[in-house]
Amino acid sequence: MDKRILRAKIKKIREELSFERKNKLSEIIIENFLGLEEVKKAKTIMSYMDIKNEVETKKLNKRLRKLGKKVLLPSIDSSEIKVYEDIGGYKKSKFGVLEPFQKEYKGDIDIIIVPGIVFNLKGDRIGFGKGYYDKFLSADIYQKSLKISIVYNFQLLDNFVGEKFDQKIDIIIKENGVLKFLNVEK
Numbered sequence: 001m002d003k004r005i006l007r008a009k010i011k012k013i014r015e016e017l018s019f020e021r022k023n024k025l026s027e028i029i030i031e032n033f034l035g036l037e038e039v040k041k042a043k044t045i046m047s048y049m050d051i052k053n054e055v056e057t058k059k060l061n062k063r064l065r066k067l068g069k070k071v072l073l074p075s076i077d078s079s080e081i082k083v084y085e086d087i088g089g090y091k092k093s094k095f096g097v098l099e100p101f102q103k104e105y106k107g108d109i110d111i112i113i114v115p116g117i118v119f120n121l122k123g124d125r126i127g128f129g130k131g132y133y134d135k136f137l138s139a140d141i142y143q144k145s146l147k148i149s150i151v152y153n154f155q156l157l158d159n160f161v162g163e164k165f166d167q168k169i170d171i172i173i174k175e176n177g178v179l180k181f182l183n184v185e186k
Contacts, residue, residue: 003126003129004129006117006126006157006159006160007117007118007126007128007129010117010155010157011052013154014052014053014117014154015052015053016053017053022053022056023056025055025152025175026055026056029150029151029152029173029175030055030056030059030060030063032173032174032177032178033148034060034067036148036171036173038111038146038148038171039111041110042110042111043069043070043110044070044072044107044108044109044110044111045064045069045070045071045072045109045112045113046071046072046073046074046083046109046111046112046113046145047060047061047071047073047086047113048073048074048097048113048115049073049090049098049099051095054115055150055151055152057113057150060113061086065086070085071086072084072085072086072105072109073085073099073100074099074136075093075099075101076099076132079132079135080135080136081132081133081135082104083105083106083109084101084104084105085102085103085105086100087100087102089101089102109142109145110145110146111146111148112137112145112146112147112148113148113149113150114133114137114147114148114149114167115127115128115133115149116133116151116155117155118155118157119149119155119156119157119169120156120157120158120160120161120162121158121179122162122168122181123162123168123170123172123181124161124162124169125149125162125168125169126160131165134165134166134167138165138167146170146171147168147169147170147171148169148170148173149169149171149172150172150173150174151172151173151174152174153175153176156172156174156179168181169181
């Protein structure tokens with residue numbers, strides 16, 4: 001199926017979630033994420049700020065900081081992602097997302113939480129269509145980072161194939177479980 005059609009269909013379903021349903025599902029997904037052994041061992045985790053009924057990463061980020069994890073957030077600068085420590089202080093991006101702007105981070109990252117709209121059973125994802133994350137994840141420094149996506153069950157379909165430039169996800173966490181695609185012993 002065409003990526004644009006799939007993206008629009010799943011975005012519409014996600015945006016129509018009620019506030020209560022989004023909160024309930026987000027709590028379950030966050031608990032599934034925090035229960036992963038890989039997450040417990042990680043010191044540095046790159047997340048993002050949720051928008052438009054995505055799983056509530058703002059809550060997740062707060063919990064990760066309480067657990068002593070270094071939380072990083074992306075900022076899109078022209079056509080690339082830059083990474084900043086989440087130490088408070090945000091600005092609204094051109095996409096309407098809150099982004100950090102202090103203390104840029106250039107080191108290794110244990111886990112990168114990768115946003116997206118549609119995912120398949122092979123670890124492929126359809127993002128927002130700009131390719132920012134595919135470009136970012138392809139950098140040599142992030143090849144050993146574990147790539148995890150936190151999604152609602154309805155975002156997982158198997159009627160599309162990823163393209164060769166798409167960066168695969170290692171683990172998908174949903175409200176009814178965890179899917180591991182690759183050898184996560186990176």
